[in-house]
Amino acid sequence: MKTTTITRRGLLGAASAAWATTIFGKPAQAAAEFDFKLGVNTPETHPLTIRLTEAAKAIGAQSSGRLNVTVFANSQLGGDPEMLSQLRAGGIELLAAPSLTLSTLVPLSGLPSVGFAFGSYDQVWAAMDGGVGDVVREAIGKTGLVSMKKIWDNGFRQITSSSSRQLTSVEDLKGFKIRVPVTALLTSLFSGLGALPSSISYSELYSALQTHIIEGQENPLAQVSTGKLYEVQKYCALSNHCWSGYWIVGNRRALSALPPDLLEIINSHFDAAAIKERADLLEMERSLQAELTGKGMTFNKPDPVQFRAALVKAGFYAQWQKTYGAEAWAALEKYTGRLT
Incomplete structure (x- = not known):
């Protein structure tokens, strides 16, 4: 089974207004070469939003402001189905898509959420960083979207x-x-x-x-x-x-416009943030x-x-x-x- 990550055959871009949770690490007046919007349904206080925000800032900093990722939290850009439609049309470039919402477009995204399938996180991460993750990412790629390698936790x-x-x-x-x-x-x-x-x-x-x-x-x-x-x-x-997660997915045409160094930066920071968010959510749920x-x-x-x-x-x-x-x-x- 082929493992995919975002490559130069990536996503598309542009549009949508709303108040932004976070931006890159450079002053707003210094225009970026690439300006990406990322939608997510979670509130600003949720570990997912917090780590997305950190990753967006790190991407801006490492790219010296060439790539600006703005995170729109709390469904500011619309409900999940609306944001998914915007992503496919190019209105936004990136989406933290709940795996179950994504299953309306990519049915196999729901595979790990089959009722009472997983009994522990050990099983979940072995599957999602292994063969089940490969199955889902390949299916996502067939829809014109591209996913990051690591899935984030929703619990x-x-x-x-x-x-x-x-x-x-x-x-x-x-x-x-x-x-x-x-x-x-x-x-x-x-x-x-x-x-x-x-x-x-x-x-x-x-x-x-x-x-x-x-x-x-x-x-x-x-x-x-x-x-x-x-x-x-x-x-x-x-x-x-059932267990569910969030895939960071992008419009293929938008990411195809990025040079290889920026693709590497966006992949590495979001995947590293996913690992941190998994630990955050586990700690949060314990209390x-x-x-x-x-x-x-x-x-x-x-x-x-x-x-x-x-x-x-x-x-x-x-x-x-x-x-x-x-x-x-x-x-x-x-x-x-x-x-x-």
Whole structure:
């Protein structure tokens, strides 16, 4: 399986106005040769945004201001589907794309997020820095986008709910109105568990919970904290139902315009920052349960065996094995063990 990274056959560029979180290391009036916009949905306080900001500054500094990367945090450029459309059209040059959102364009991006597949981070990083990462990057490359080599962490996903319902078993999910990203994989997963999934952009999630359009949502604890979802959710079931990440992807025509030294700079700084962000998020998540408990959330840990059994019965694994294909599924099971 071919491992890809950004090369001179890279991405495209231009456009979009909004307040910027960070810029290069040179004064704004010193015009850069190349001016890239990078969109991300996470708030300024999230480890992902912080490390993207640091990488952008380092790229500007090492390139002596020739390459300016401006990070637009907190969905300033639109929701994830909108930013992905902008990236493909060349309105923005770079995007920190949630792997599940990216799966709407690159179905194999959802492969590592198959329900209850990974049991630990050791399995996740072995797969994503190995054969599963190779499968996904090759698929991304076929869409006209290019990804950095290292995927960033978004964490294992947990289920939160309002004060009207605590989730302790599969039965508790029957008829449960839950927000999921705009992706078929999680819609399929929660439908298989008897819930009523609804695809809503992350930027609209808080208000949807606040107005009770939905009863709950699923996200890593870092998103629950930085998005202040604890203000509108009472319970959190530590389900670890799937892992998800962020790919730094770019428009191929934009990066093809960069000379080799700038391509090396942008690759090396974003990949180095990805490793730091993984460690940041792990450290953050270790303290988040206590922090969120102090803010009024109640935690429980359901038995994953019952959920996996329900998904087998619903045909979830058989469906996605067929969707992803035998070769990709075998690559996943090399790290997870047999899933069906």
